[in-house]
Amino acid sequence: MSKPLVFVAIGAASLVSQISSTAIAVAFPDITSDFNVSIVLAGWVLTASLLATAVSAPIAGKVSDSFGRKRTFTFLVVLFTVASALSAVAPNIYLLIFFRLLQGLGAGGFTASAAGIVVDAFPRSRQRAIAFLTTITTVGSVLGPSVGGWIVSSLGWRFVFWFAVPWGIAALVIAALVLAPDGKSRKFEVDGRGAALLMASITTILIGLTMVGNLGASWTTRLVGAGLLVTGAALLPVLISVEKKIADPLINVTLVNSRPFLAANVYNSIQGAGVGVFQMVPLFAVTVLGMTASQAGMAYTPRPGGMLIASAISAFFIVRWGYRRPLIAGASMVALALALLGLSQQAIVWFGNSVSTMAILLVPVAIAGIGGGVCGPAANNACIELMPDHVSTITGIRQVFRNIGAAVATTVTTIVLHSSGKLAGGFEAVFFGGAILIVASIPLILAMPCSARDTR
Missing domain, CATH: 1.10.287 (Helix Hairpins)
Structure with missing residues (x-):
């Protein structure tokens, strides 16, 4: 088994998964107009994938442990690749939503199973290998908006899905050649x-x-x-x-019922809601601010870019700061970013031609990315602090709550936009409402598990 090629296979699949998940936000305005459907119905193109990922990610890791790394990874990449191709040729919005559901099942599943493959391939340097894999997925999130914007502007939204197909096939071929064969599958129980x-x-x-x-x-x-x-x-x-x-449930009810852990995951849901709202920024840029898809993609890029840089710095300083300070600081920055987005239409009037529309949008998007990066590692570690021997269980539960929060926020956002009459006013309500929700979540941080540094 060639370790570098193992990483190429896993990295290629993870990279294209993240590029696709962020690029679709840029393609969303064109999907809505092309099918001539309401924003509420089109919003399910985003929501379906989030819900599928919430369920598949925690299950795939358990299946991979018992059924076999190679079998599980191969099946899920095939599912993702086929679903991407079907999404590219979907004749109506309903089939597109269904294919996006399948795509989310595949993407969420192989992202979770990839970690097990990397740990097996690099047992002596697994922490470094996992960190590198995480970096690859984050880079995919950074590239996604710009790549998606260029594809939509040059080729059309369907090619956002076609883009994933050759990458998926390449990952499958390499995986078939270099991943170690699985042994006999063990009996396992999936919830x-x-x-x-x-x-x-x-x-x-x-x-x-x-x-x-x-x-x-x-x-x-x-x-x-x-x-x-x-x-x-x-x-x-x-x-x-x-x-x-159930002995090994999808959601450990006893754990979730504990006050600190419940507070942490309600906060994670609200943090996920912020993700759901920010998925609509490209739609705001195109329909309200008059940008092209390419410009909208560029404007959205600072968010994942800011998260990449800020999360690396925050992870390093957690041992000094504890968890609560980064969580409060990050939440405050995200709330500020949403408030600035709510004011962006007025800011264009105030500044006139002296400041470009792109600059007015870039600032809050970048602040949101930095805020999300600051609080991300702290939120994950605050949960793990409660039960450090159950890292995979806790991480899975956190992902479930976060994705559900994003799915709910996406649906609520599309309802508000559809009911508002004018998208400009609807977006103002969504952004200011999101800012208020994030601020309201800050007291939850004080009920979350704390480290020794938080008490100083």
């Missing part, structure tokens, strides 16, 4: 009921919310939506009951 109930509950709630929030819909439609809201909410106690009876 399929928990995953199905979680997906069904959140999806039903979000569909119901979409129907109820559509002010132009008939009363019959809105009543059906209310029924779906009640049904989705009723599934949550069933989910909790099922999870309590």
